[in-house]
Amino acid sequence: MALTGCTNDSDTAKSKQTPTASTALKPTPVPSLTQAQARETLTHYSKTNNLARQSQDRALLDTVEGGPRYAMSLADIKQDEALPQADREPYRPWSYDLSATDLYIPRLKDGQQRWFAAVTRAGSQQQYARVLILAESTKSKEQWEMVATIDIDDPKQLPQIVLDKDGYATAVDATSSSLAAPVGVLRSAVTDNFATGGETTGKKVFNLSEASQRQIKVHDETTRKFGPRGTTRFASADPQFADAYALKTTTGALVIFSHTHTQHDAVTAPGLGIVPEKQDRAWLGTSPGPAFTYTFTCSDIASVPSVPAPSSLLGYGCRRTDAKAAGPSTSV
Numbered sequence: 513m514a515l516t517g518c519t520n521d522s523d524t525a526k527s528k529q530t531p532t533a534s535t536a537l538k539p540t541p542v543p544s545l546t547q548a549q550a551r552e553t554l555t556h557y558s559k560t561n562n563l564a565r566q567s568q569d570r571a572l573l574d575t576v577e578g579g580p581r582y583a584m585s586l587a588d589i590k591q592d593e594a595l596p597q598a599d600r601e602p603y604r605p606w607s608y609d610l611s612a613t614d615l616y617i618p619r620l621k622d623g624q625q626r627w628f629a630a631v632t633r634a635g636s637q638q639q640y641a642r643v644l645i646l647a648e649s650t651k652s653k654e655q656w657e658m659v660a661t662i663d664i665d666d667p668k669q670l671p672q673i674v675l676d677k678d679g680y681a682t683a684v685d686a687t688s689s690s691l692a693a694p695v696g697v698l699r700s701a702v703t704d705n706f707a708t709g710g711e712t713t714g715k716k717v718f719n720l721s722e723a724s725q726r727q728i729k730v731h732d733e734t735t736r737k738f739g740p741r742g743t744t745r746f747a748s749a750d751p752q753f754a755d756a757y758a759l760k761t762t763t764g765a766l767v768i769f770s771h772t773h774t775q776h777d778a779v780t781a782p783g784l785g786i787v788p789e790k791q792d793r794a795w796l797g798t799s800p801g802p803a804f805t806y807t808f809t810c811s812d813i814a815s816v817p818s819v820p821a822p823s824s825l826l827g828y829g830c831r832r833t834d835a836k837a838a839g840p841s842t843s844v
Contacts, residue, residue: 541619543680544626544648550615553646553656554608554630561658562605568593578649579659579753580770583809584831591832594794608632616673616759618683625650627659627757629681629768631670641667643813643827645757645768659755660768660811664827665722671761671815684765686756691765691816693717693823695756698814699771702825703748706731706773718814719822727828734775741784745776752809764818771810776838778803788835795835803838 545553557576564573568589577585592600613632620626627647634640645660664670673681686695693701701717704710705727710718718724735744749772756769777786785800796804810830816823 541621541683543617543619543678544628545617547615547617547679550617550628550630550646551610551613554610554613554644557646557656557658558607562607565589566603566605575655576657577659578647578657579755580809580811581658581660583752583833584811584829587809587831587833590794591791595790599790609634612638616675616681618681618759619676620683624683629757629759629766631664633667639667641670643768647755647757659753660757660770662768662811662813662827662829664813665726666826669721669815669824669826671763671766673766674760674762682760684758684760684767686758686765686767686769691767691818692820693814693816695758695767695769698767698812698816698823699751699769700748701823702727702771702810702812702828703746703773706746707748717823718825721824721826723825723827727825738777738779740780742777742779742786747774747776748772749774749807758816761815764816766813767816768811768813771812773808773810775806775808776803777806778838791832792835796837801837805836805838806832807834809833 560572560576563569564576565585570586570589573585574582609632612634613630616629616631618628625648627645630644630646632642632644634642641664643660643662643664644658646656647659649655649657675681684691688694697713697717701710701714704712705714705718705724708714709728709731710724714724714728731746735746737744751770752772753770756767758765758767779786779802785802786804787800788796788798788804792804792806808830810828812828813826814823815826
């Protein structure tokens, strides 16, 4: 890139010089938005979410939610609408306590999708923590969507997020090999917790945090629920939402991502049938069947070190987002 030329002859030579790589100006990453704008975004989300959920307005909800969060909300609405009126819980409006919410706004390069994270706390001693990820919509600029909300099992385990002198965070490439476990490894490990109880990769990638142990417990208890009359098999599925968000911490990175897994239930002998539970009836109806496959959409959060060591799964949340009859065959 040539420097701007001047009118006098003495500067002509300078005007034709090209800066070296060391002197060329590099774009400075800028914050996704200001703290005030982030708080306004959270307030707008809670107000719009309340209106949409009270009226089960999917189109309105689509203006403030996206990714796995929207898929989970749609599943909640579908399941609720399939229940008898007497079984539906009344909707209770809510809002975030912004005075108990920490904002982590990363600096991003030009062209990167804008996003930010928040940690909101609740309880008499703020003992409950939830991590939120909001991203600018790819459909409409200046429209922000909640894409992930994950409860943290133990808020004390949250790593310290690095802030610069202006109070802004640093975004990290979640796929980077500089992390002990890039997001692809994390995603495989959480699905392994469900599929094998962590025996293949889950227990190697993660230490035995409460969240990781809960996933393993789901495997152990669910695969035995039918006794000799049926089987349950978990399996990984291509992630419906591949986006991952990561912030630099003092020990590595805090990584928020999504995974998808399936659960296949089947009877072990002809003549037996599985009766759909009430949450499944939105997809399956009430008729028993020999086999069903359920799809779960999940959001996960992990603290990943920058040196070779196990990561910590800090929390996760899943919703059944699909279910279908798997045909007449018995256990497979």
